[in-house]
Amino acid sequence: MKKFFALFLSFSLLFSLLPLFGEGEVVELKVYNWEDYISIDDGSGESVDLIKKFEQHCKEKFGLNVKIKYSTFGTLENMYNELQLTKTKAEDGSYTYAYDLVCPSDYMLQKMIIEGMVEKYDYTIEEGKLGHVNGYYDNASKFIVDLFKKFGWQDYATVYMWGTMGYVYNPAVFEKLPGYKKGDEAHWDFIWKEYAKNLGTIKDSIRDTYALALGYVYRDELTELAKSYKSGSLTKDQYADKLVTLFNRADEESVKKVEEALSVLKENIYGFEVDSGKKDMATGKIAINFAWSGDAVYTLDTADEDENGAELYYAVPEEGSNIWFDGWVMPKGANVPLAQEFINFLSQPENAKANMDYIGYTSAIGGEEMFENCVENYGTYIMVECEAPKEGEAEKAEEKPAEGEEKAEAEEEEEEAKPFLDKESGKYYCDKYVGELSEEELNKFKNADGTYNFLYPDYDKDDNVTGMHKEENITLYKNDLNYFFANKTTAAAEEKKDFTVITDVIGRQCSAQYPTEDIVSRCAIMKYFDDTEMRRLNDMWDEVKVSSSGMSMVIPVIIVVLTCLVFAIVAIMKRR
Amino acid sequence: MNGLKFSRKQLGIPYAVFLIAFVVVPLLFVSFGLAIITTIVSLFIAYPVAYILSKTKFNKGGVLLILFILPLWINFVLRTAAMKELLYFVGMYKSNSFSFINTLIGMVYDYLPFVIMPLYSVLVKIDKSYAEASADLGAKPVTTFLSVTLPLSMPGIVSAISMVLLPTTTSYVISDTLGNGNVTIVGKIIETQFLTMDNWHAGSTIALVLLVIIFLSMFLSGKFTEAEDESAGRANLW
Structure with a gap:
């Protein structure tokens, strides 16, 4: 028996050596997040696995082998208890927590800050180095950043969703x-x-x-x-x-x-x-x-x-x-640069977009790219007459001196803009965002009372136009989202842009995801x-x-049962 | 309950007393009431079923018995969710005053196999010759059942009660799902105290009260089985 035990022990020791044969040092980033709160690969082919993407990103940019250990919680109190139970005490009496990055909501975040459980953000890391967190501050909506500054939380937390x-x-x-x-x-x-x-x-x-x-x-x-x-x-x-x-x-x-x-x-x-x-x-x-x-x-x-x-x-x-809001905080003892790099990574508009599409919550990231995504999702698209496609246009596009990716993109656009042939009238139609049309073009659809009659496109799964249908007396609303999307970078780089979504429904996904300034105030x-x-x-x-x-139903039953019980006990005692 | 609206400050009592008097006791009333009704209803359904199953004439090769046990192999959360859809279809969710009945139906449904099994294992062991002897001596079938079969199957009933009464007191998943959160039983409050209110002291206090009650009922059920005729033997649970 002893021999077997020794054998077993030596084997288990051997297994623990295995990582040494791996590809160099692996840094672990322990992320503790809400359930279903990050984009993962769900097998549909449309979602992006952000965790894998980040590991890839670290390897390519910094040559680091990062492994994300991702765990989830269901309630904030659960998360808080887990943090408290897994903490370790250092020699100087301070505590170190078992996670590098946690995503609590508003009141729990404040509690953690007040109790001194979280590490301060390190804003001194230079650009190009691991953990330069300005990706968040460049991209996040000014509204959100200001809100956090007002309460003094910007030293400890960045907003993920709100x-x-x-x-x-x-x-x-x-x-x-x-x-x-x-x-x-x-x-x-x-x-x-x-x-x-x-x-x-x-x-x-x-x-x-x-x-x-x-x-x-x-x-x-x-x-x-x-x-x-x-x-x-x-x-x-x-x-x-x-x-x-x-x-x-x-x-x-x-x-x-x-x-x-x-x-x-x-x-x-x-x-x-x-x-x-x-x-x-x-x-x-x-x-x-x-x-x-x-x-x-x-x-x-x-x-x-x-x-x-x-x-x-x-x-x-x-x-x-x-x-x-749900914000990222780093509990004491966290790997600050790596955690910040992860936040930086999530703050890139493309990743924020992937996240939003997957979980449906509103990312704190503003700016032009996010706004375009919003327009694409919620703006009103209508069918407008357009020119018939010229034959041989595809070849023309190929002749254009375009390089690699650009070429592919151009081709893709060509494909998307492929006009739809209405068989009844023999005319060609393209789908267009209402905001792109000029006043005159739009007036063509206008009724006397200010409403519009539109032809709406029907899409198939791959967003190809398959048909269209007519709807009358549509009212258009302008959803002014300047307060959210106009952040520092866009204002400085270009002339002031107008972030107003024109939509024909109010109160649906668009309003839920991006409330107007009036509501937010x-x-x-x-x-x-x-x-x-x-x-x-x-x-x-x-x-x-x-x-x-x-x-009211229970009390009579209990009384009846209790009396029965007493009688039964008395009867049993007597029989003895 | 709505009449009793004192704040703790006015009464000037310690927290534990407050908790037990205003939270635990009313909760125990509801929980035990629900559990007792569940047990009684399931016994009334399960006894005839177990009786029929114990006759080999109906239950050839134990096939029927397996059919009754089969649902147990599916997770009870799933079964409860399915039950909710069924009840909704029947129209039991038209008003939230049905919540209690719905919870009751779910509890009976989920715990019925646990009542059938011990009853069956006792009934199947009862010697046929007892009933024959009783008939020979001129007793009617009803008398035979009441004075021979029923007392002999008492250990099965007691073990069925102990298998259902206490679990149903705390199985809050059923009351949460089927009662739409309108029926709160003691297990649920313990859960919220621990998980969402972060008040482990209160949670432990309530759990302790429950533990005392469990010991008490263990003592009582022990008394019952002792008092019964030992010759029938203790019912094994399965």
Whole structure:
């Protein structure tokens, strides 16, 4: 037996030597992120595996063998506990954590900063060296960077994804209901309304539901604030500060009011959910879901892909709402340059785009390239008459003196712009973004009342035009997104560009992913509550959850069973 | 519950007392009520099933029995999710006051095999000659069942109860999925205290209370099996 054991041990030792025969030193980067929160290869051939791409990037640019050890968490508290359990104490009493890069959300990020768990960003690393993090600051939206500077978090964190909170709803259901007025969905009391009985779900998590109830409880105060901001008696900063304090109230009185509001709401909703809300919305089981904007985009997409799926919309309450973000922080003891390089890498527009396409959340990266992506996804494309393709054009393109990749790109463009032949009229049509058309061209489609009649293209899976259909009385909206996309670099490099998406629908994916400046100015950041406040909230939450609807049914049964039990015991004792 | 709205400050009581009085006790009422109803309903369904299965006439080669055990090989989370779709189809989600009933249906469905198995293994071992003797002495089939078969199968019933009562008290996945989060049982609160509220002390306190109750019920079920006729033998779980 001993021999076998010795043999086994020596073999296991041998295995541990294996890495030595590998290709030099391997540096590990331990990333701890939310579940489903990075683009990976899902086998469809369209998504990019960013983890592999980063390893490749490091090898090519710095000659480093990097291996990303990627793990995920489901709740922030889980992540926090995991960090606390795996930390090691150094000789000088400071702690080192087992991860290099973690992606907590707003209040947890603040908690980690306050508790001194995170490493400062090293902005002194020169350009071209590993960990020169300016890729983030060059590309990230000025709006996001400023927001972080305002709260003093830029030394510790960079933003990965951000968004708002609001209601996903199904207008088709509500239009039939008596009492529903259009526009109700953009108010906090929407889910409390009587006609919404048994139609909505809220999150089964204290922080989000607390924010929802706070918005409801203080909706009048919020409306007043918004009024005085519009009338000019409050400046933008004052208004923002007031919103932040209001949405982070946790005093006894507020908690009590919230508890009352929630116990009313509990009877009015379909249920609490953690993750099932997205699916239930898409399949039509429910018609309102209080959600984060990223989940809203996902829900809307799922419903669109489903043939029987409803046309869902997203609305941020007009009184004001929450703005949330997930940021990268480096826990103490992290490999700072490598972690920063990873952030730098993720901040490149092409990678941010891949991420956004895959997970549906809004990246913090702004700028022109991201805007083009936004236009491509959400701008209104219509069919416009164009010239018939000249024969032999393809050969012409080949003759052009183009090199390697450029040539391929040119060819690709040629293919995309291939006009579509309408067999009935014998005319050729091309799909074009409305924003590219001149005023005169657009006027051709205009009706007397200012609406438009458009021919819309039909696409197949590969984005080739396969046909077109006519729709009348379309209204065009201009979604002004200058506040987000116009960041430092683009403003300096060129003349000022206008980042306005022209779209024919408001309230769908576009609005969820990129809220307008007006909406964002009404949104406040969620702050970290200290222990007493948190405990107050938790007690309130316990009581709300415990006051179960099953109570009245259960008590008689328990009494009957207990009496039976007592009789049985007495009978058994007597028999002895 | 809604009538009792004191804040902890007003009462001036320690946190643990507050937790037990206002959170744990009401929760235990709901959880145990749910568990007891589940157990009773499953026993009423499972006993006839086990009785029929124990007759070799119906259950040739144990095929029928396997059919009852088969669903256990699928993960119960999946079974619960499927049950939700089924209940939705039937129209059990028209109002959130059905949440409790839905949870109950799910619990009975998920734990039925655990009741059938111990009952079956006891019933199958009962000597046929007891029933024949009872009939010879002039007892009607009902009397035979009540005074011969039922007492002999008591160990099976007790072990079935102990297999269902305590797990259902805490199996919050079912109440979460089928009750849409409207039914909160004690397991769920322990989970939230640990995972989302980051309050391990409160979670442990509630878990401790539960542990005491488990010991108590172990003691009680031990008493029951002792009191029963030892000759029938203790029911093996499987």
